[in-house]
Amino acid sequence: MNDWKEVANLEEIPRLGSRVVEVEDGTIALFRTSDDRVFALRDACPHKQGPLSQGIVAGHTVTCPLHNWKIDLESGEALAPDEGCTNVFPVKVEAGVVYLQV
Amino acid sequence: MKERLVLVGNGMAGVRTLEELLKLSPDTYDITVFGAEPYPNYNRIMLSPVLAGEKTIDDIILNDREWYEEHGITLHTGDPVVEIDRVNRWVVSESGLEVPYDRLLLATGSDPFIIPVPGSDLPGVVGFRDIADVDAMLAAASQYRKAAVIGGGLLGLEAANGLMANGMEVTVVHLMDILMERQLDRTAAQMLKKSLEERGMKFLMEAQTAEVLGDAHVHGLKFADGSELEADLVVMAVGIRPSMELAQKAGIYCERGVVVNDTMQTYDPRIYAVGECVQHRGQTYGLVAPLFEQAKVAANHLARIGIARYEGSVTSTKLKVTGIDLFSAGDFNESEGDETLVLQDPARNVYKKLVVRDNRIKGAVMYGDTIDGTWYFQLLREGTDISDFRSTILFGQHDLGDAGHGDETRVAALSDDAEICGCNGVTKGQIVDAIQTQGLFTLDDVRAHTKASASCGSCTGLVEAILSSTVGEGYEAQPSKKPLCACTDHSHDEVIKAIQEHELKDMRTVMDFLEWKTPDGCATCRPALNYYLLANWPEEYHDDPQSRFINERAHGNIQKDGTYSVVPRMFGGLCTPSDLRAIAEVCEKYNVPEMKVTGGQRIDLFGVKKEDLPAMWKDLTDAGFVSGHAYGKAMRTVKTCAGKKWCRFGTQDSTGLGVKLEKLTWGSWMPHKFKLAVSGCPRNCAEATIKDFGVVCVDSGYELHVGGNGGIKVRVTDLLCKVDTEEEVLEYCGAFTQMYREEAHYLERTAPWVERVGLSYIKERIVDDEAERKALYERFKLGQKYAQIDPWKERAEGKDAYEFRPLKLSA
Numbered sequence A: 001m002n003d004w005k006e007v008a009n010l011e012e013i014p015r016l017g018s019r020v021v022e023v024e025d026g027t028i029a030l031f032r033t034s035d036d037r038v039f040a041l042r043d044a045c046p047h048k049q050g051p052l053s054q055g056i057v058a059g060h061t062v063t064c065p066l067h068n069w070k071i072d073l074e075s076g077e078a079l080a081p082d083e084g085c086t087n088v089f090p091v092k093v094e095a096g097v098v099y100l101q102v
Numbered sequence B: 001m002k003e004r005l006v007l008v009g010n011g012m013a014g015v016r017t018l019e020e021l022l023k024l025s026p027d028t029y030d031i032t033v034f035g036a037e038p039y040p041n042y043n044r045i046m047l048s049p050v051l052a053g054e055k056t057i058d059d060i061i062l063n064d065r066e067w068y069e070e071h072g073i074t075l076h077t078g079d080p081v082v083e084i085d086r087v088n089r090w091v092v093s094e095s096g097l098e099v100p101y102d103r104l105l106l107a108t109g110s111d112p113f114i115i116p117v118p119g120s121d122l123p124g125v126v127g128f129r130d131i132a133d134v135d136a137m138l139a140a141a142s143q144y145r146k147a148a149v150i151g152g153g154l155l156g157l158e159a160a161n162g163l164m165a166n167g168m169e170v171t172v173v174h175l176m177d178i179l180m181e182r183q184l185d186r187t188a189a190q191m192l193k194k195s196l197e198e199r200g201m202k203f204l205m206e207a208q209t210a211e212v213l214g215d216a217h218v219h220g221l222k223f224a225d226g227s228e229l230e231a232d233l234v235v236m237a238v239g240i241r242p243s244m245e246l247a248q249k250a251g252i253y254c255e256r257g258v259v260v261n262d263t264m265q266t267y268d269p270r271i272y273a274v275g276e277c278v279q280h281r282g283q284t285y286g287l288v289a290p291l292f293e294q295a296k297v298a299a300n301h302l303a304r305i306g307i308a309r310y311e312g313s314v315t316s317t318k319l320k321v322t323g324i325d326l327f328s329a330g331d332f333n334e335s336e337g338d339e340t341l342v343l344q345d346p347a348r349n350v351y352k353k354l355v356v357r358d359n360r361i362k363g364a365v366m367y368g369d370t371i372d373g374t375w376y377f378q379l380l381r382e383g384t385d386i387s388d389f390r391s392t393i394l395f396g397q398h399d400l401g402d403a404g405h406g407d408e409t410r411v412a413a414l415s416d417d418a419e420i421c422g423c424n425g426v427t428k429g430q431i432v433d434a435i436q437t438q439g440l441f442t443l444d445d446v447r448a449h450t451k452a453s454a455s456c457g458s459c460t461g462l463v464e465a466i467l468s469s470t471v472g473e474g475y476e477a478q479p480s481k482k483p484l485c486a487c488t489d490h491s492h493d494e495v496i497k498a499i500q501e502h503e504l505k506d507m508r509t510v511m512d513f514l515e516w517k518t519p520d521g522c523a524t525c526r527p528a529l530n531y532y533l534l535a536n537w538p539e540e541y542h543d544d545p546q547s548r549f550i551n552e553r554a555h556g557n558i559q560k561d562g563t564y565s566v567v568p569r570m571f572g573g574l575c576t577p578s579d580l581r582a583i584a585e586v587c588e589k590y591n592v593p594e595m596k597v598t599g600g601q602r603i604d605l606f607g608v609k610k611e612d613l614p615a616m617w618k619d620l621t622d623a624g625f626v627s628g629h630a631y632g633k634a635m636r637t638v639k640t641c642a643g644k645k646w647c648r649f650g651t652q653d654s655t656g657l658g659v660k661l662e663k664l665t666w667g668s669w670m671p672h673k674f675k676l677a678v679s680g681c682p683r684n685c686a687e688a689t690i691k692d693f694g695v696v697c698v699d700s701g702y703e704l705h706v707g708g709n710g711g712i713k714v715r716v717t718d719l720l721c722k723v724d725t726e727e728e729v730l731e732y733c734g735a736f737t738q739m740y741r742e743e744a745h746y747l748e749r750t751a752p753w754v755e756r757v758g759l760s761y762i763k764e765r766i767v768d769d770e771a772e773r774k775a776l777y778e779r780f781k782l783g784q785k786y787a788q789i790d791p792w793k794e795r796a797e798g799k800d801a802y803e804f805r806p807l808k809l810s811a
Helices: B012-024 B044-051 B065-070 B131-143 B154-165 B186-198 B245-249 B288-302 B373-382 B387-395 B428-438 B443-450 B460-474 B492-501 B507-513 B525-536 B550-554 B577-589 B610-622 B654-665 B726-743 B750-757 B759-768 B770-787 B791-796
Strands: A004-009 A017-023 A026-032 A038-042 A056-058 A061-063 A070-072 A091-094 A097-101 B003-008 B029-034 B074-076 B081-085 B090-093 B098-100 B103-106 B110-112 B146-150 B169-173 B202-204 B209-214 B218-223 B228-230 B233-236 B240-242 B258-260 B271-273 B278-280 B316-318 B326-330 B339-345 B350-357 B360-367 B419-421 B564-566 B594-597 B603-608 B635-640 B674-679 B693-698 B701-706 B718-723
Touching: A004 A017, A026 A097, A038 A091, A056 B525, B003 B012, B003 B098, B012 B029, B012 B288, B044 B131, B044 B154, B065 B074, B081 B245, B103 B288, B131 B154, B131 B233, B146 B154, B146 B218, B154 B169, B154 B186, B154 B233, B186 B202, B186 B326, B186 B350, B186 B360, B218 B233, B258 B271, B271 B288, B326 B373, B339 B387, B350 B387, B360 B373, B373 B460, B387 B759, B419 B428, B419 B460, B428 B443, B428 B460, B443 B460, B492 B507, B492 B525, B492 B726, B507 B525, B525 B726, B564 B610, B577 B603, B577 B610, B603 B610, B610 B791, B635 B654, B654 B674, B654 B693, B654 B726, B674 B726, B693 B726, B701 B726, B718 B726, B718 B759, B726 B750, B726 B759, B726 B770, B750 B759, B759 B770
Parallel strands: B003 B029, B003 B103, B029 B074, B103 B271, B146 B169, B146 B233, B169 B202, B258 B278, B635 B674, B674 B693
Antiparallel strands: A004 A097, A017 A026, A026 A038, A056 A061, A061 A070, A091 A097, B081 B090, B090 B098, B110 B240, B209 B218, B218 B228, B316 B326, B326 B360, B339 B350, B350 B360, B564 B603, B594 B603, B693 B701, B701 B718
């Protein structure tokens, strides 16, 4: 089991926005929703690898900037009728600090 | 305990109402459904293709039994309700089930009208209404050769076509002297008859059936004039009657159908009714599109939202016979005071007729080339004044549909592998297949499932035409009032009006005031709201970066590999050696892999990493550049030609005027991208007549042109007016721009906007009304005070730094 790693203060991620973090095998996008939850997905849309971090966040979904696929932030799955899935990473917020497990 | 809802009638209208209800309020009711047929809900309008052997029953099931289970719905098929006890509030089924209800939904549909002549109950006489009828016809086709179809309407002709496809020799018997007299005029009906005859269909016109002949089985028809016709199968397709016996027996008020009010409620407030069984404002409907509108309304009230009203439908008709393009809508038989516009080309087998009164379309009939049917239908329903384009209206809406297809407008004749959507590579066959197997009825459905017309939208007309020719009369036209997105029921115009009239000045307030259905909106509405707020309240509203598409948030164009492109502004396309040197140095410093001269007379730098953007912008702004807004729904460029200073033909200083226009308008956010050009003489080297705002200089002054587009579908500008001085050019340009900024829908370019509101309306406000023009110009300049702050410079100085900097993991 990997360790939790500190990645940012919650305030560093804009509400309804995202930040990216580089890890060994690629980029992870961290999203902050309007209810102040944080989600982490591999920063690549299952469709054509578009950078999800650059999309618009609404509810618990993000819309890919390249071709408007909507991805569920909790499951990483594309919303119907599109089909596909991107990796989800465990993330938690404690005392205003965001931790990521990679 | 949950309330109990019982649906009587397991057909398209009833089940659609349940679907709409479950979307709005999934847990309000325990739902029980009774259906007379032994099948789950299927797509009744696809019975014709099933009969013709193009589809199977399985293909046309809309909701399989798992769907009912998933939603906790109790389904009783093959068991019609025979009694409603309104006092004790329960229903009784044929098999003896008694189910209590709190709310009852009647969707009993209709029955085929069987002509009451002797012998009409003989074996071998069928209607054309359900799967059992189709089975009976298919069985007959395998056994017998000769069929008679009574009724030369939509249903009769589809039945006849299907039987012919099964190898039968078919005669259509029709009481009137023209086919489909309720949908077609004489000319179109004759063209239709001729092409059906060429396929081998026979017709007996003006024939009144007096008797069905036969003993144990039908063997022919006898007519009022004494003549006879041999037939082993008789299909009665003379019409349908609302099925209302059950309601009548229960004492619910009925006339020609079960009478409902605008909320789809019957005489008994606990009982709602939808579909073919109802009569609303004196009308009954036998087509699917109105039923779906009713379903939405009924669901809204069953879910206790209680705000929707059904106000009746205008319907259009399509014939689902493969290879025949035919369309009609509205009132197409002219009466006194109407004017008729006709285009007829016998060689191409094309006929179009529009009936017009007071410059508004009342009805349309088309044969052979129907691609513009949906457009005419929209103009009809919206009551659009057509005077601005009346002289060319019969040639069709050139902005729709045929990009990449030349003049190919006969959708039915296209082969299955014809590519319809060039952006996403979707063929006609894939679209038809998705429509049929997924049970799609709307343009939005087709877009979601196939992506056809979901990118640039230029094939929208073709996709709509395929949709309507595939599902025939079931095609659900785009509602005339289109909600901004799924988060709201309000249209763009309503949202704009609310923001202006109620002085709504931030996004939360707009969403709350207009009762947005989602907490944060979505990727469609947030950018639109952000724009409307910016355009209307430039002094008060603060731009919301998270409601901007990434290009406008990062102030560069995102490319397919996730890098960005950078385009510095070059006013009027002019530049100096030191400008070029500065750009060259920046490119070398940041390893820009590719440079390109753009069509807008500036230089595009491709392949820049997002983290590098602020530093690169700093170098560019230090050299005197500002952002070119090449990434935004914003003023892009002012293209110019050489002009009087150098060109021997030049009449005015086109480059100088171009620079002034660009200094006036740069930085302005728009509903969509916005391009200008200034040509120094009528040779028009700057291509000003395909720009949003174009100036063509002439010896005596300046011609101002608006609403051009060189993109998806080329549209040449309309001439707004001619002015004498540069000052006037600037004033008219600012006023036109501001009017577009205030009134157009987000993501609507000037070309469709000008067509939608009409050039005369724009002229009235900008050319004829000096006070209005000056007021618009002042508002534009006020907005520019806040807009002309270079976003690159701000970010080079540290604004929104988080946007460009990745986070780091710490141990």
